[in-house]
Amino acid sequence: MRFTKDHEWVEVDGDVATVGITAYAAEQLGDVVFVETPDVGKTVKAGDGFAVVESVKAASDVYAPISGEVVEANAALGDAPETVNAAPEASGWFAKVKLSNPAEVDALMDRHAYEAYLQTL
Amino acid sequence: MSTDPTDAPLKTTPLHAAHLALGARMVPFAGYEMPVQYTEGVLKEHLWTREHAGIFDVSHMGQARLRGVAPLAAFEEVVPGDFINLKAGKQKYSVLLNRQGGIIDDLMASRPVNSLGTGDDGLFVIVNGACKENDFKVIADELGPQVTIERYEDRALIALQGPEAAAVFQHYAPDAAAMVFMDVRLMTAFGVDLIVSRSGYTGEDGYEISVPAEAADDVWNVLLSNPQVKPIGLGARDSLRLEAGMPLYGHDLDETVSPVEAGLTFAINKNRREQRDFPGAARIVKELAEGPPRVCVALKVLEGAPAREGAEIADAAGKVIGVVTSGGFSPVLKQGIAIGFVAGPKPEPGAILNVIVRGKPQRAEVVKSPFVPHRYVRKI
Numbered sequence: 001m002r003f004t005k006d007h008e009w010v011e012v013d014g015d016v017a018t019v020g021i022t023a024y025a026a027e028q029l030g031d032v033v034f035v036e037t038p039d040v041g042k043t044v045k046a047g048d049g050f051a052v053v054e055s056v057k058a059a060s061d062v063y064a065p066i067s068g069e070v071v072e073a074n075a076a077l078g079d080a081p082e083t084v085n086a087a088p089e090a091s092g093w094f095a096k097v098k099l100s101n102p103a104e105v106d107a108l109m110d111r112h113a114y115e116a117y118l119q120t121l
Numbered sequence: 122m123s124t125d126p127t128d129a130p131l132k133t134t135p136l137h138a139a140h141l142a143l144g145a146r147m148v149p150f151a152g153y154e155m156p157v158q159y160t161e162g163v164l165k166e167h168l169w170t171r172e173h174a175g176i177f178d179v180s181h182m183g184q185a186r187l188r189g190v191a192p193l194a195a196f197e198e199v200v201p202g203d204f205i206n207l208k209a210g211k212q213k214y215s216v217l218l219n220r221q222g223g224i225i226d227d228l229m230a231s232r233p234v235n236s237l238g239t240g241d242d243g244l245f246v247i248v249n250g251a252c253k254e255n256d257f258k259v260i261a262d263e264l265g266p267q268v269t270i271e272r273y274e275d276r277a278l279i280a281l282q283g284p285e286a287a288a289v290f291q292h293y294a295p296d297a298a299a300m301v302f303m304d305v306r307l308m309t310a311f312g313v314d315l316i317v318s319r320s321g322y323t324g325e326d327g328y329e330i331s332v333p334a335e336a337a338d339d340v341w342n343v344l345l346s347n348p349q350v351k352p353i354g355l356g357a358r359d360s361l362r363l364e365a366g367m368p369l370y371g372h373d374l375d376e377t378v379s380p381v382e383a384g385l386t387f388a389i390n391k392n393r394r395e396q397r398d399f400p401g402a403a404r405i406v407k408e409l410a411e412g413p414p415r416v417c418v419a420l421k422v423l424e425g426a427p428a429r430e431g432a433e434i435a436d437a438a439g440k441v442i443g444v445v446t447s448g449g450f451s452p453v454l455k456q457g458i459a460i461g462f463v464a465g466p467k468p469e470p471g472a473i474l475n476v477i478v479r480g481k482p483q484r485a486e487v488v489k490s491p492f493v494p495h496r497y498v499r500k501i
Contacts, residue, residue, distance in 0.1 A: 030158065030162040030163055031163065031164035033452075034426050034427060034450065036425075052426065054427060055163065055164075056164050056167065056356065056357075056360050057360070059426070059429060
């Protein structure tokens with residue numbers, strides 16, 4: 001699993017990356033009440049707004065950590081947005097993206113580096 | 122009216138250390154560093170208040186005593202309510218008006234008395250924290266030497282709200298048991314002098330307790346020692362008041378909005394409408410007769426994301442007719458709810474409009490306010 005400074009994670013399987021938000025991000029947001037996942041077929045560029053996650057109080061953008069085409073969105077979040085809090089780095093995933101530039105993944109932090117980054121916040 | 126001045130250091134309330142000890146997340150609000158949430162988060166704090174009792178620090182709000190030869194009559198020069206006939210021991214909601222009939226702030230004003238009915242002393246006024254300096258200046262300027270304003274900057278304000286609030290508070294303050302909604306009493310409890318109203322900003326039964334600053338920590342901790350009571354931050358205070366259909370100054374109300382537009386006509390008493398002797402009376406009486414150019418609506422969002430402040434409101438044909446001024450997710454209804462303003466005439470409950478969220482129209486139904494029924498104790 002790789003991580004961004006904006007607290008997204010990426011798990012690559014072949015040429016498809018599963019994307020979600022980290023446990024730290026879920027904790028900061030508080031109880032998630034709504035998730036807007038990207039449409040399947042949409043092409044995203046690393047750094048673009050990609051999804052929106054909403055708590056009672058506010059809406060927050062989630063940025064695409066990598067570029068590619070959305071091949072699946074986590075439909076289960078529609079009825080159970082709280083999954084993002086319960087299992088942010090597992091069943092609370094947002095979308096799967098077919099990588100257009102796999103090298104982007106290598107530029108992301110590994111868990112050790114991400115945890116060191118969290119210590120600086 | 123900035124709620125977040127960057128040019129001044131943030132002030133703290135007498136309960137600041139108590140919030141930190143409880144693990145609160147602190148944010149700037151109304152010039153103060155205030156708890157937006159505690160460790161359980163907004164959703165759980167909200168539901169706890171609806172089911173049990175929540176304790177809130179609202180000491181940022183402005184408290185003052187207005188005195189004079191005829192302070193009730195004098196106060197009517199800046200508000201449209203009937204204060205001359207306000208009974209001792211009662212509180213009343215009102216709005217401070219500018220000369221165009223726009224709302225400078227909304228407020229509570231009362232005549233606190235003790236359980237013997239004595240102690241009546243002018244008018245006790247509570248205004249919004251972000252507006253308080255300007256409010257008291259406006260009142261002083263408009264009323265001149267006929268009133269004196271004694272600011273209660275040495276008092277904290279604690280709200281205890283929820284269905285279990287009354288039982289908890291009455292254990293320490295037995296005099297509070299005889300109070301109904303909008304009663305205000307002077308009483309001694311926790312070893313200090315309190316000014317207590319049976320009212321609040323959640324739609325629930327409960328009390329707001331004005332307490333000397335030096336005793337605030339003690340009152341807070343004693344109330345919080347009850348298992349029914351948890352601390353609630355400003356995040357849940359906002360979602361609770363939204364479910365209760367109550368406007369928030371600086372969002373739903375501002376100096377351009379009249380009380381008629383805001384749906385606060387209950388605050389414009391009949392005798393005052395006839396006398397037309399309050400600021401902006403010409404506009405307000407005209408709006409009462411003909412309907413205002415824009416009206417406040419309550420919307421349940423039927424699909425998609427919650428519509429938040431700034432989202433456009435469109436009619437069924439897609440024409441933009443207004444804007445959301447407060448919106449979010451209702452923890453009780455488990456859907457988006459919003460307050461907004463649309464061009465008049467007022468749409469009927471059941472009408473379907475659209476809210477535009479991130480460019481996409483989503484259906485929203487006009488409903489009667491409040492979204493969640495009030496549970497005030499009006500009779501004992």
